[in-house]
Amino acid sequence: MVERRPWLDLATHLLLALSALSLLLPVWLAFVAATHDLAGVNRMPINWLPGAHLWENVVAAWERGHFAQRFLTSLGVALGVTIGKIALAMLAAFAIVFFEWRARMVVFWIIFITLMLPLEVRIVPTYAVAANALRPFQAILDVTGLTGLIEAVAGIRISLEWQMLNSTVGLVLPLVATATGTFLYRQFFLTIPEELVEAAKMDGAGPLRFLRDVLMPLSRTTMAALATILFVYSWNQYLWPLLVTTEPDRATVMVELARMVPRGDSLPEWNIVMAGALLVMLPPLAIVVLMQRWFVRGLVQTEK
Amino acid sequence: MAAIEFIAARKSYGASIAIHELDLVLPPGAFTVILGPSGCGKSTLLRMIAGLEGISGGELRIGGARMNEREPKDRGCAMVFQNYALYPHMTVAENIGYPLKVGGVRRAERQARVAEAAAALGLDALLDRRPGQLSGGQRQRVAMGRAMVRRPRVFLYDEPLSNLDAKLRVQMRLELRRLHEQLGATSVLVTHDQQEAMTLADHLVVMRGGRVEQEGRPREVYAAPASLFVAGFLGTPAMNLLPGAVTPDGAGLRLEGGVVVPLPLRLPAGQAVTLGIRPEHVGEGDLEAEVALVEDLGASLLVHARLAGGAAMALHRPAELAPARGAALRLGFDTARLHFFDSGSGQRIGGEGGRGASPAGAGEAARRPALLATT
Numbered sequence: 001m002v003e004r005r006p007w008l009d010l011a012t013h014l015l016l017a018l019s020a021l022s023l024l025l026p027v028w029l030a031f032v033a034a035t036h037d038l039a040g041v042n043r044m045p046i047n048w049l050p051g052a053h054l055w056e057n058v059v060a061a062w063e064r065g066h067f068a069q070r071f072l073t074s075l076g077v078a079l080g081v082t083i084g085k086i087a088l089a090m091l092a093a094f095a096i097v098f099f100e101w102r103a104r105m106v107v108f109w110i111i112f113i114t115l116m117l118p119l120e121v122r123i124v125p126t127y128a129v130a131a132n133a134l135r136p137f138q139a140i141l142d143v144t145g146l147t148g149l150i151e152a153v154a155g156i157r158i159s160l161e162w163q164m165l166n167s168t169v170g171l172v173l174p175l176v177a178t179a180t181g182t183f184l185y186r187q188f189f190l191t192i193p194e195e196l197v198e199a200a201k202m203d204g205a206g207p208l209r210f211l212r213d214v215l216m217p218l219s220r221t222t223m224a225a226l227a228t229i230l231f232v233y234s235w236n237q238y239l240w241p242l243l244v245t246t247e248p249d250r251a252t253v254m255v256e257l258a259r260m261v262p263r264g265d266s267l268p269e270w271n272i273v274m275a276g277a278l279l280v281m282l283p284p285l286a287i288v289v290l291m292q293r294w295f296v297r298g299l300v301q302t303e304k
Numbered sequence: 305m306a307a308i309e310f311i312a313a314r315k316s317y318g319a320s321i322a323i324h325e326l327d328l329v330l331p332p333g334a335f336t337v338i339l340g341p342s343g344c345g346k347s348t349l350l351r352m353i354a355g356l357e358g359i360s361g362g363e364l365r366i367g368g369a370r371m372n373e374r375e376p377k378d379r380g381c382a383m384v385f386q387n388y389a390l391y392p393h394m395t396v397a398e399n400i401g402y403p404l405k406v407g408g409v410r411r412a413e414r415q416a417r418v419a420e421a422a423a424a425l426g427l428d429a430l431l432d433r434r435p436g437q438l439s440g441g442q443r444q445r446v447a448m449g450r451a452m453v454r455r456p457r458v459f460l461y462d463e464p465l466s467n468l469d470a471k472l473r474v475q476m477r478l479e480l481r482r483l484h485e486q487l488g489a490t491s492v493l494v495t496h497d498q499q500e501a502m503t504l505a506d507h508l509v510v511m512r513g514g515r516v517e518q519e520g521r522p523r524e525v526y527a528a529p530a531s532l533f534v535a536g537f538l539g540t541p542a543m544n545l546l547p548g549a550v551t552p553d554g555a556g557l558r559l560e561g562g563v564v565v566p567l568p569l570r571l572p573a574g575q576a577v578t579l580g581i582r583p584e585h586v587g588e589g590d591l592e593a594e595v596a597l598v599e600d601l602g603a604s605l606l607v608h609a610r611l612a613g614g615a616a617m618a619l620h621r622p623a624e625l626a627p628a629r630g631a632a633l634r635l636g637f638d639t640a641r642l643h644f645f646d647s648g649s650g651q652r653i654g655g656e657g658g659r660g661a662s663p664a665g666a667g668e669a670a671r672r673p674a675l676l677a678t679t
Binding site for chain 1: 355383
C-alpha cells in the first residue's frame, strides 16, 4: 500500500511494538532472573534489571543438568528427526506426484488425515509399539494360531521383541512421519514443469537419478525452510522424550530442564533454572538466525 | 539413418481417440514436418515416437526395429521441447552434458563432446551461465545442444520455434536446417506454422483430427492439396475458396453470387463444388470485381476484392500498381491453376494431390482418372 495516513501508521506501529513487547517480556524476565543470586531472584517486588551472577548461574546449570550429555542426546534426536522427516516427506511426495498408481490419491489423503492425529492423541499405542515394536506381528501370529503350531511342531516358542525405550531410535522414529512436510514437498513438486520430467526421461535418467540430480538441487530452499521448522519442533519436544526415556541418563535437555524446576520444599533456585532455559534456547535460536534467509526464500519460492 | 514407420498405430485415451489407425513412413535422413492445427494429434504422434506416450495398438518401428516396448532412452531419439525444458540449476555445459553423464561417459570425453556441440551452436562463451541468464534463442540452442550431444538417430522437435520472436524464428529456422544437413540424422518437427513447415520440410505430413490428411513433398502438397482442409491451411494468405454448384449443362461452375466460371472438366450437373485459387494465381481477365481493401506487404500488395455478387477474393498485385479502394478490377484465372473440391466430402476433384488418408467412401469421385484435369 502506498497510502499515507500518519495516524494509521502510528496505530499499527504501536500495535507492533506492543506485541513485540509482550512476546519479549518473558524472555527478558528469564534473562534477568538468570543474572541474580538466590536472594535476588526471590526478591519482592521482582528485579527488572540484570544482576552480576550470569556466568556462575550458567556454569551451575550446565553442571547440575549434565548438559554436556543432554545436549548431545537432544542434538542427535533433533538432527535425526529433521533429516528423517525431510527424507521421508520427500520420498512420499515424490511417489505421490511423479508416479501414476491406482491408490495414490487415497494414500495422499491418508497421509493428510494424520494431521488430525498428532503424537499426543496416539501416545498410548505409540508407547506400546515403542516398548516392543514387533508386538503387532506377535499378535498376528498368536491370533492365527501360528505360534501354537510352531511350538507344537518345532518346540520353539516364538516371542518377538524389539524394545526401543531409552534409545535414540525410540526417541526419533515415532516423530519422523510428517504430513506437513509431505504436503509442502508435494506442493513444490507440483510446480516442476512436466517437460522437465520428460527431458530427464529422454536423457536416460531413471526416477531416482531424476530425484537426485534435478529435484533435490531444485528443492534446496524448500528443504532449508523445512529443516528450520523441524529442527526447532523436534528440539522442543517434551512429552514423547519424557515417556520414552525411563532412565534419567537418557533424557533430552527439555526433560532435564523440567526436572530442574524446584518442587515442594527444595530451594527455589529459579536463577539456575532460568540460566538453563537460556542455554536450551540457544541452538534453535542459532538455527533460525543462520537459516533465516533460506527459510524465507523457501516459503515464498520466488527463486524460479 | 533410420526410417520411422507406423504400422496401423493407434492412440486412445479411454474412449477418446487421439490417433486413428495410422500407416505412415517417415523417410530416413529426411527432415519431416508434421503440420496441423492444435489438437490434431501431431504432438501425440511425436511423443509416441519418443516413447513419452504409449502406443495403444499397432506398431512403431525405428530403423526397422520394433519400438513399442522400449524405454525412451533406448530408442535413439533426442527431443527438443517447446519450452526447452532446461535444468534451471545446471550451467549450460552441465545441461548439454547431462545425457552423457547419465550414460556414464567419462569426464574427459564428455567435456570434449560438450565443447564440440557448443562450438557447432555458437555457445562457447556461455558455457558457465545458467538458463535463467540466457535469452530465448540461446536457451533454444542449449536445448539443441543437449539433443545433439548424444548423437541420436532421430531428432524430435516439438514446436521448437513457437516461443521465439519473429526475427529470431527465421534465423533459428535456417539454423535447424543447417544442423540437419550437418548431422545427417532423421529429423521430425511438429508445428502449426505452415510457413515453417514449407521452408523446413523435405517431407510434409498434414494432420487433422488424428488422421493424416495429406503427405508428400511440400511443393507437391502446396501445388495440389488433397482436400479443402489442406488447401485452406497451407499458404499465407490462404487460398481463395469459393463455393458453388455445377451448372445444368455440366460445363461451368456457378459461384455464390451468380458468376459462372467455365469448368476444365465435366462434372454431374448440380454437384456442390468449391473452387480454389491461390492469391498469386489470380490474373487479369473478364470477371468484374471491386477493391475492398488493400494490404501492403512491402514486396507486393495483397488486394482483397469482391466479385460481382459478393464473393470475396484475395490476390497479389505488384507494389507499383496500387489500386484504390473501390476501384474496379477485371480478374481472370489460368484454368491450370484452379483447384476443385467436392463441397460435401472436402476431397479434391481431379489432379491427384499426394496421398490422402481419406475416410472410407469419401472422395470416390476424386480417384476416377477420367476426371483428371486436361487443360
